Amino acid sequence: MCRLALKSADTPFSPYEILTAMEAMQEGYDGSGLGLLLRGVGFTDFNYRPDQVILSGIAHTEAALQRLNSLMGARGYELKYDHAMEVDSSLIEARDRFKYLIRVYKVPNRDGLSRDQFEDQLMQTRLALRKDGEEHGGDLTVFSFWPDVIMIKEVGWPLQIGNGLGLNDDRIKARVIMAQGRQNTNYGINLYACHPFFIQGISTMTNGENTAFVPIKEWLIGKNIPGYTGYQSDSEVFTHILHYVTRKLHLPLAAYKHVITPLKTEELDVHPQGDFLKGLRTSCRRLIIDGPNAVIATLDDETCMLVMDHKKMRPATVGGKPGVWAIASEMCGIEAIVPDRDTSLDFQPMREHTVIIPPDRKELVIWSQSDPFTLPQAA
Amino acid sequence: MVSVRSIYTTPSSLTYSDLPWIIQHREDRCTLCGRCTSVCPVQAIYLTYRRQRMPKLDILQKKRGNEYRHFVGIRQRTNIEKKCIGCGMCSMVCPNEAIGPVPNSNEQRALFHLNQKGEAWKRGGRRNMPGRTTLDRIVFDRISMLTDPALDAGRHEFNLNTILGRILPPEEYIRRHTAGEWIPPTREIFPFVIGSMSFGALSPNMWLGLLQGVAYCNEVLGIPVVMATGEGGCPPWVLKSPFLKYIILQIASGYFGWDEIIRAIPEMQCDPAAIEIKYGQGAKPGDGGLLMWFKVSKLIARLRGVPEGVDLPSPPVHQTLYSIEESVMKMIQTMSMAFGFRVPVYPKISGSTSAKSVLNNLVRNPYAGGMLIDGIDGGTGAAYNVSMDATGHPIASCLRECYLDLVAQGRQNEIPLFAAGGIGKNGNVTQNGMALIMLGASGVHIGKYIMQATGGCLGNEMGRCNVCNIGICPKGITSQNEKLFRRLDPDDVAQRVADVFMSIRTEMKKIMAPLGRSQSLPIGMSDALGINDADAAKRLQIKYIC
Numbered sequence: 065m066c067r068l069a070l071k072s073a074d075t076p077f078s079p080y081e082i083l084t085a086m087e088a089m090q091e092g093y094d095g096s097g098l099g100l101l102l103r104g105v106g107f108t109d110f111n112y113r114p115d116q117v118i119l120s121g122i123a124h125t126e127a128a129l130q131r132l133n134s135l136m137g138a139r140g141y142e143l144k145y146d147h148a149m150e151v152d153s154s155l156i157e158a159r160d161r162f163k164y165l166i167r168v169y170k171v172p173n174r175d176g177l178s179r180d181q182f183e184d185q186l187m188q189t190r191l192a193l194r195k196d197g198e199e200h201g202g203d204l205t206v207f208s209f210w211p212d213v214i215m216i217k218e219v220g221w222p223l224q225i226g227n228g229l230g231l232n233d234d235r236i237k238a239r240v241i242m243a244q245g246r247q248n249t250n251y252g253i254n255l256y257a258c259h260p261f262f263i264q265g266i267s268t269m270t271n272g273e274n275t276a277f278v279p280i281k282e283w284l285i286g287k288n289i290p291g292y293t294g295y296q297s298d299s300e301v302f303t304h305i306l307h308y309v310t311r312k313l314h315l316p317l318a319a320y321k322h323v324i325t326p327l328k329t330e331e332l333d334v335h336p337q338g339d340f341l342k343g344l345r346t347s348c349r350r351l352i353i354d355g356p357n358a359v360i361a362t363l364d365d366e367t368c369m370l371v372m373d374h375k376k377m378r379p380a381t382v383g384g385k386p387g388v389w390a391i392a393s394e395m396c397g398i399e400a401i402v403p404d405r406d407t408s409l410d411f412q413p414m415r416e417h418t419v420i421i422p423p424d425r426k427e428l429v430i431w432s433q434s435d436p437f438t439l440p441q442a443a
Numbered sequence: 444m445v446s447v448r449s450i451y452t453t454p455s456s457l458t459y460s461d462l463p464w465i466i467q468h469r470e471d472r473c474t475l476c477g478r479c480t481s482v483c484p485v486q487a488i489y490l491t492y493r494r495q496r497m498p499k500l501d502i503l504q505k506k507r508g509n510e511y512r513h514f515v516g517i518r519q520r521t522n523i524e525k526k527c528i529g530c531g532m533c534s535m536v537c538p539n540e541a542i543g544p545v546p547n548s549n550e551q552r553a554l555f556h557l558n559q560k561g562e563a564w565k566r567g568g569r570r571n572m573p574g575r576t577t578l579d580r581i582v583f584d585r586i587s588m589l590t591d592p593a594l595d596a597g598r599h600e601f602n603l604n605t606i607l608g609r610i611l612p613p614e615e616y617i618r619r620h621t622a623g624e625w626i627p628p629t630r631e632i633f634p635f636v637i638g639s640m641s642f643g644a645l646s647p648n649m650w651l652g653l654l655q656g657v658a659y660c661n662e663v664l665g666i667p668v669v670m671a672t673g674e675g676g677c678p679p680w681v682l683k684s685p686f687l688k689y690i691i692l693q694i695a696s697g698y699f700g701w702d703e704i705i706r707a708i709p710e711m712q713c714d715p716a717a718i719e720i721k722y723g724q725g726a727k728p729g730d731g732g733l734l735m736w737f738k739v740s741k742l743i744a745r746l747r748g749v750p751e752g753v754d755l756p757s758p759p760v761h762q763t764l765y766s767i768e769e770s771v772m773k774m775i776q777t778m779s780m781a782f783g784f785r786v787p788v789y790p791k792i793s794g795s796t797s798a799k800s801v802l803n804n805l806v807r808n809p810y811a812g813g814m815l816i817d818g819i820d821g822g823t824g825a826a827y828n829v830s831m832d833a834t835g836h837p838i839a840s841c842l843r844e845c846y847l848d849l850v851a852q853g854r855q856n857e858i859p860l861f862a863a864g865g866i867g868k869n870g871n872v873t874q875n876g877m878a879l880i881m882l883g884a885s886g887v888h889i890g891k892y893i894m895q896a897t898g899g900c901l902g903n904e905m906g907r908c909n910v911c912n913i914g915i916c917p918k919g920i921t922s923q924n925e926k927l928f929r930r931l932d933p934d935d936v937a938q939r940v941a942d943v944f945m946s947i948r949t950e951m952k953k954i955m956a957p958l959g960r961s962q963s964l965p966i967g968m969s970d971a972l973g974i975n976d977a978d979a980a981k982r983l984q985i986k987y988i989c
């Protein structure tokens with residue numbers, strides 16, 4: 065089973081902090097990998113500005129790095145900062161890691177581009193790099209290319225990877241960090257199959273198994289939306305569904321839960337928006353998830369979200385205090401991240417809940433699926 | 444003594460060992476009550492006086508002579524029209540277990556003579572092909588409980604229902620909802636639908652029993668079962684009743700019964716579940732419906748608006764139209780309009796290599812509410828044997844192909860596909876249905892299985908009974924003869940309908956729980972399927988397992 069941890073704090077902190085917290089959750093877990101996503105980032109040796117774009121990934125060979133350089137150059141991205149990790153390769157299991165990429169680029173002039181067009185361009189660049197790597201025997205892996213987002217994925221025991229990549233040197237800090245401690249050992253190991261997953265500023269990680277994966281994947285692929293590819297893991301669809309609901313259907317975040325685990329007809333009969341939601345459930349029927357899952361998401365504005373599967377078959381807890389909050393698959397994870405909180409306020413969401421840590425981090429927002437939500441379009 | 448040469452035989456003279464079923468009668472047990480001979484639907488057996496000669500030789504008197512014993516016996520007729528159909532009613536009524544049919548394991552010559560007077564063999568039932576079907580061989584092999592907490596089929600909540608009707612893509616749904624525009628009607632129904640069997644094909648008691656059972660499933664058990672009528676309309680009291688919402692009304696090429704339906708529209712208390720436009724039937728593709736004269740009773744004649752006692756063959760196609768594309772388009776639109784665009788309308792076609800072209804027309808028709816494909820193993824009340832046995836396309840690959848075609852277009856959620864034809868042929872109704880659902884069907888229609896399980900139909904695929912076409916159904920299921928259908932108590936049928944759907948519901952959960960599915964019907968979950976036949980696996984794009 066995966067171990068998941070998320071911390072969101074007003075004061076930026078080191079990713080190493082999360083890795084040590086994950087040690088608390090090690091019981092009954094295979095510690096086969098690490099996936100990290102950082103938002104609200106800062107570097108000690110570079111003054112990062114959020115209009116710059118960060119590329120995260122791994123160049124497995126020198127040739128791949130050169131191809132990356134020329135591809136980025138051809139697209140007009142100007143390298144501003146190349147974060148050099150202090151790698152101790154004796155602590156890293158994999159041998160084919162030529163260079164870990166955390167690079168900041170200045171974007172070419174975007175006059176005349178709408179926000180959507182600009183964001184599509186960023187995604188197309190990431191997809192082009194990924195494709196380039198896949199066409200060359202997988203020698204280039206790109207996790208994200210987005211403002212204010214860093215992603216790191218590696219195989220091995222999380223803390224050991226942290227040591228191996230020198231994450232304890234405090235040279236990178238962030239306000240929001242998602243961490244996941246497992247490779248997809250259910251199937252062949254593939255770095256792209258490791259949570260968190262990312263598309264256009266939206267990221268999710270999941271603790272569980274999505275048994276409705278194949279029909280959902282087939283439907284998403286059929287939409288022909290760029291970026292809806294990959295699917296090396298059954299959990300990647302959670303990210304794409306969140307993207308689809310908020311970015312393509314332009315529905316509020318509260319609608320996500322109604323799409324992935326809709327209410328029963330009897331429950332919708334008494335819901336203030338029951339009529340709309342019944343239709344939405346029917347239209348989005350292929351996006352209903354199944355199996356035990358706790359889905360943790362973060363968005364561009366540093367909003368964090370936690371939702372459960374409809375049977376609450378997976379554990380997940382949220383706890384904290386104003387200014388610092390944690391979400392973890394195990395209670396001891398929360399304890400390790402925010403020890404000095406009021407534990408009586410820890411919250412374990414049930415099947416109907418959506419828990420939100422808003423960007424101001426003042427207090428948790430908890431929505432129930434039976435509550436009405438604002439639906440500007442359909443008002 | 445009779446001289447052998449004087450015996451007259453015709454080419455079609457048969458003896459009992461030439462017949463498909465041979466009657467075994469035990470005279471030592473028989474009390475000559477006569478029940479078997481009176482129940483036999485085809486008069487295959489008769490009570491007869493016989494005389495037995497017992498040679499007598501009196502040595503002392505030096506006399507030879509005979510003594511004769513007279514007795515009453517039961518014999519099997521050997522003329523073709525009275526051949527035993529193996530229904531087993533004689534054994535069912537015999538108080539002494541003295542009589543019963545046994546299948547003739549030799550090749551049986553009757554088959555060469557079933558076409559007397561140039562009439563090709565017509566019958567009821569379905570394809571005579573016994574043995575496990577492709578569907579029977581599919582197993583559900585992706586057991587998720589090995590990696591996850593297991594679902595409990597007994598205690599957890601399962602969403603088993605499906606959707607019938609046109610479904611808009613989410614973007615278009617939200618746009619129309621916002622703009623207050625028309626949204627196509629959909630119904631949330633149980634995925635096992637009682638397939639179309641007409642009021643005419645079925646006896647009034649069978650029909651009433653089914654309807655009672657369906658109402659009970661909906662209103663008491665909470666299982667939203669719907670049933671289709673088949674061609675020939677619906678009794679006016681049903682049309683004007685609140686039960687109409689459980690009924691799919693069929694319109695077929697003979698348009699029988701539609702006068703009554705159209706006239707009843709203003710008085711309907713609720714809308715029907717859906718309208719099914721029949722273009723074809725799996726058991727007899729390219730052939731219209733057929734209600735033989737035996738079954739056109741006074742009531743049926745009135746419902747259908749025809750004289751009593753005449754054959755009612757429907758034309759193979761909807762006559763008024765020029766091409767199937769045009770027909771499907773215009774009829775779907777017309778029927779939608781007749782019911783105020785509040786009722787899903789969908790076509791039923793026979794399984795065929797050309798099913799995909801109909802489907803692609805439907806995709807482009809914004810009013811089409813689904814598509815039902817009926818495979819070659821579908822049943823029928825009356826058809827030519829050659830159509831049933833040799834014409835059509837098995838459902839599994841036809842359905843799968845259509846589904847994958849929709850997947851390739853990203854439209855698999857928009858047009859729900861329903862599958863029919865041989866589901867539950869060997870009793871595995873839930874397993875067969877769920878296999879089709881995971882191959883891509885939104886639901887399945889079951890007809891013959893329902894007759895067998897709820898009415899006690901005796902027919903099988905070894906040629907047993909199968910006389911549904913001539914109104915002599917010994918169980919009273921497919922007869923309009925009151926003496927026969929009063930054998931069937933509608934309450935008993937209703938009870939069996941409830942039994943059947945309760946057990947299907949349980950079995951669905953037993954299949955879904957280990958797969959880790961409970962939130963929605965696993966439509967298209969082909970990763971859960973395996974079959975021990977490499978060719979079938981390849982064709983269906985599922986796993987080969989052995």
Ligand code: SF4
Binds near residue numbers: 544
């Ligand atoms: S099995 Fe049926 S058809 Fe044959 S003799 Fe008995 S009752 Fe008649």
Ligand code: SF4
Binds near residue numbers: 567899903920
């Ligand atoms: S029992 Fe009735 S319905 Fe069944 S095969 Fe015989 S005639 Fe047909």
